[in-house]
Amino acid sequence: RHGTRCAGEVAATANNSHCTVGIAFNAKIGGVRMLDGDVTDMVEAKSLSLNPQHIHIYSASWGPDDDGKTVDGPASLARQAFENGIRMGRRGLGSVFVWASGNGGRSRDHCSCDGYTNSIYTISISSTAESGKKPWYLEECASTLATTYSSGESYDRKIITTDLRQRCTDSHTGTSASAPMAAGIIALALEANPFLTWRDVQHIIVRTSRAGHLNANDWKTNAAGYKVSHLYGFGLMDAEAMVTEAEKWTTVPPQHVCVENTDRQIKTIRPDSIVRSIYKATGCSDNPNHHVIYLEHVVVRITITHPRRGDLAIYLTSPSGTRSQLLANRLFDHSMEGFKNWEFMTTHCWSEKAAGDWILEICDTPSQLRNFKTPGKLKEWSLVLYGTSIQPYSPRNDFSKVERVRSSPVEDPTEDYTTDDYSGPCNAECSKVGCDGPGPDHCTDCLHYYYKSKNNTRICVSTCPPGHYNADKKRCKKCSPNCETCVGGHNDQCMTCKSGYYLNEVTNSCITSCPDGFYLDKNKVVCRKCSENCKTCVEFQICTECRHGLSLHGTRCAIRCEEGKYHNGRECESCHRSCATCAGAGVDACINCTQGYFMEDGRCVQSCSSGYYLDHSTESGYKSCKRYDQ
Structure with missing residues (x-):
């Protein structure tokens, strides 16, 4: 809906x-x-x-x-x-x-x-x-x-x-x-x-x-x-x-990201007081590729320990004087975890200048529900400034529509001839920038993606080949060796696996066999998690072995009760009078039958039905009724 x-x-x-x-x-x-x-x-x-x-x-x-x-x-x-x-x-x-x-x-x-x-x-x-x-x-x-x-x-x-x-x-x-x-x-x-x-x-x-x-x-x-x-x-x-x-829009200049140095000066956050930390930012003016003059987003990455997180309020003031409230008091947040490298973001400084003094303020307004013996601490914080080095709305910044859909060209190809040596058609995977040969390895810039061959040649492709993922600037990078498809190069970033391997749905890694607590979904070649009580299983709720302290009742694992009782979720309760052991309430939940009763098609009966005979040969000692044709 x-x-x-x-x-x-x-x-x-x-x-x-x-x-x-x-x-x-x-x-x-x-x-x-x-x-x-x-x-x-x-x-x-x-x-x-x-x-x-x-x-x-x-x-x-x-x-x-x-x-x-x-x-x-x-x-x-x-x-x-x-x-x-x-x-x-x-x-x-x-x-x-x-x-x-x-x-x-x-x-x-x-x-x-x-x-x-x-x-x-x-x-x-x-x-x-x-x-x-x-x-x-x-x-x-x-x-x-x-x-x-x-x-x-x-x-x-x-x-x-x-x-x-x-x-x-x-x-x-x-x-x-x-x-x-x-x-x-x-x-x-x-x-x-x-x-x-x-x-x-x-x-x-x-x-x-x-x-x-x-x-x-x-x-x-x-x-x-x-x-x-x-x-x-x-x-x-x-x-x-x-x-x-x-x-009438003209594309804004490329995004620059400036990560300012981390302030690791530990400061104590005392009740009913304000901690101030001032950072003099340059906007990475010494690095042209990261230089930010005109702001878009501003991120504060911060680590704080505190006995009650909900008592904190955090403010950030820009060099131009714009004050953003990054966090307000939260009445129901009793957590003692604080924040570990948490990123707060503000848009309020949009188009302001990045360089100058940034002021971080942390206010502790104590509630009556906390431990006052342990003060909070500001462990570290840093600024991440996103924006441009060029005024984004300058009329001189007039990129064409072709430029809008291009990223940085790939490095020069390894072949020994230049653009002047070749005047024929380019491969379909080359962008409009051109080429210096007919193949997908001769493109000056790729239309879609490229990957490196074994001899380090860059080859343009429409989609990344199996075993690769789309990385930055159109590049296809290799997945972890056992991955068929992935979202990154680490072994815990697989989406599907190569033949002979199974995807662990919890760790997103490719493995040769499912570990305890998992079963193989053969249709999707995925190791899926068993029900939490199973040690081993063949499907989510069909256990074959139970975790410590539990016992197998049919295909379910439950808390082990004395013979003649089952666990109802709160306590051990007596089985039906006909059951010697059971997996739940009622005559249909019997596993073995008590003296004077015999197991017949999953139910305990006092005498075998027509077409059945009494079998005395069971190893457990419990008697059962079997069909004559069995």
Whole structure:
């Protein structure tokens, strides 16, 4: 139901006279079924990297629990899927990931503790009621980029959209409704200009979103002139303005990433006090390839120990004076884990200058529910500055559309002739830059991807060959030796395995046999995890051997009870009077029969039925009735 409602907002057909019209009614849309089972890192990675040359926009209205105490984000495979998506999706223009900022407002949750909305690769979308007031479920944080409409109080109208079984609903709610609305608006912009990169889309959102009638007491104007809020980001998205801007848009300069030195000076965080740390950033001015002058995203990577994480609030002030709240107090977060290399992100410094003094402030507001004997400590923190070394909106920065879809050319080929020596046709896998020979190993730049042959020659290909994965700058790199397909080069990044190996679904590695606690799914050649009580099994719930302290009852493992009893989940309970041993309640759960009863077709009977005879030969000593033909 949830997916059907979100899909209708984006792409319901025009003039359907039934329910609603999608924002981008020319768009095509599909659903990825990923939340109907265990949502593993692999499941997330496969969902976020599904058909990246066909799917332009991924809209996600899911994430970690909005309970005000969880700190969680994408694991290694999902992070790699994001990075691969922005590098290689849409033929190198970058996949666009749209994310709902979260519905944990009532739990005092903060979306900076959600690593999906807090990522530079996602466009985090907040909600507003039609009145422009803050909805009760809204989470405030500095990573939110913009806002669209959704539900509010009980008297506010909700979102009208399609529903299951060809019905219509007028009650779609929460940031779940806002993210697909943003995805539809972005789809309109891509329809107007299909050459927009993933960063172009974010720039256009920043430039065209408006504070308008959105009600917040924290609106501020940053040093670049943009109004921004922790509730609504840069404001309400404007479809017409985005399309107009997209039609005349010039691609922004390449992204530079500046990782400033880590400040490892340990500072004690005392109750009812503020810890300040000042870092003088250069924006990596000594390295032209990493030099950031004009900011886009700013990430603070931080490690803190603390007896109650929810008592902390964290602020970052830019050299231009823009103050972002990276974390607010969370009433229900009693964790003593603190933060370990957690990344907080802010968009509030967009287009400001990077160089100068950055001020980190940590406030400890103690609750009565904590241990005051152990103070918190700021162990280390560092800045990661994302942006450009060139003013992104300069009229002189006029890249052509051909340039928009090209990345850096590959190194010079090893053949001994130059471009002047060859004037024939190029291979189909060469880009428009040209070639110095007829083969796929003669391209100056590849159209799609390339890999290195055994003699170190670069060969252009349409897709990476088996045993390779799409890495940076169009390069196909080798998977771990046993992997057939993978998302990275390590042995725990396999997706499928070579013949003779099986994929361990937990470790994502390729192995020759399934270990204890796993069984072989022969259809998919995957080692799948047994039920938690099994030591060995042939299917998930069909155990062949049990873990220590458990005993096998039929095909299930249960806590071992004395003979004549079974474990009902809480305690040992007597079997049916006809059972000597049993796996559960009732006459049908008998394993062996008590004195005066005989086992016949899984039931204990007092006398054998017609066509059966009494068998005295069982090794266990328990008697059974067998068919005459057995």
